[in-house]
Amino acid sequence: xKKIALYNILMLFAFVTLVSCEGREWDTHDELEALxxxxxxxxxSDVLNNIFELEDSTYRKKGREYTVTTSIKDTLNMTxxxxxxxxxxxxxDIVATLMQIGDSSTVIVxxxxxxxxxxxxxxxxxxxxINFEGKFHVDFYEVGKTTPWAWSxxxxxxxxxxxxxxxxxxxxxxxxxx
Numbered sequence: 001x002k003k004i005a006l007y008n009i010l011m012l013f014a015f016v017t018l019v020s021c022e023g024r025e026w027d028t029h030d031e032l033e034a035l036x037x038x039x040x041x042x043x044x045s046d047v048l049n050n051i052f053e054l055e056d057s058t059y060r061k062k063g064r065e066y067t068v069t070t071s072i073k074d075t076l077n078m079t080x081x082x083x084x085x086x087x088x089x090x091x092x093d094i095v096a097t098l099m100q101i102g103d104s105s106t107v108i109v110x111x112x113x114x115x116x117x118x119x120x121x122x123x124x125x126x127x128x129x130i131n132f133e134g135k136f137h138v139d140f141y142e143v144g145k146t147t148p149w150a151w152s153x154x155x156x157x158x159x160x161x162x163x164x165x166x167x168x169x170x171x172x173x174x175x176x177x178x
Contacts, residue, residue, distance in 0.1 A: 033173045036138050036152035039122055040170065043109050044129065044136045044156065047080055047096045048168055051105045051132075076100040082111070090115050094122060106130050119143060125153075132158040132168035150177050 080096040094111025108128040113120045119141040124134055135155050139148035155171040 029175050032138075032140065032150055032152050032175045035120075036136075036154060036173050036175070039113075039120075039138065040136045040154045040173075043080075043082070043094055043096050043111075043122060044107060044124070044154075045166075045168075045170070047078075047098050047107050047109070048129070048132060048156070049166070050078060050098055051100060051167070052076070104131060107134075109136065116143070121148070129156050132156055148178055150175070152176075 076099070078098040080098070082092045082094045084090065084092040091114040092111070094109065094113070096107065096109045099106045099108075106128045108124050110123045111121075113122065121139045121141070123137055125137050128134055129136070133156060135153055137153045138151065140150040140152075141148050152173055152175045154173050156168050157171065159167055159169045
């Protein structure tokens with residue numbers, strides 16, 4: 001009788017160990033990095049591309065020199081929203097805000113993505129991406145759980161190279177586990 005109880009306990013322990021080691025099929029470093037990169041392009045880079053670059057210029061016409069001074073006197077405030085609810089696949093609720101006064105600009109992103117495989121909280125770290133510098137962060141959650149198990153982050157920096165199309169560059173994606 002003791003042997004049967006011992007075998008049952010060992011079988012139960014082996015079963016629990018195997019189930020807990022199953023892991024997530026999509027949980028690889030490369031996949032988390034790729035998801036974060038794609039989301040950063042949509043929710044941060046596309047918003048940063050809407051920042052008006054203000055420049056003063058001078059030109060000559062018919063022997064006279066003209067100076068054009070450009071400025072935004074009031075606040076430019078643009079809100080970008082992504083909302084989608086579907087029974088199969090991804091549900092999205094993300095808002096990005098672009099605020100610009102003169103030469104100063106701020107981008108703030110906050111929202112969630114839900115799928116059958118995972119949940120994700122996407123946001124810019126405080127106080128946002130200011131003048132093309134800041135961090136975009138993603139926390140990954142298992143479905144139905146409130147504690148994240150993985151994170152990823154991309155840092156944005158102002159690009160000082162005059163010949164680039166975009167005024168910012170992204171650093172490599174960092175991925176980690178909690």
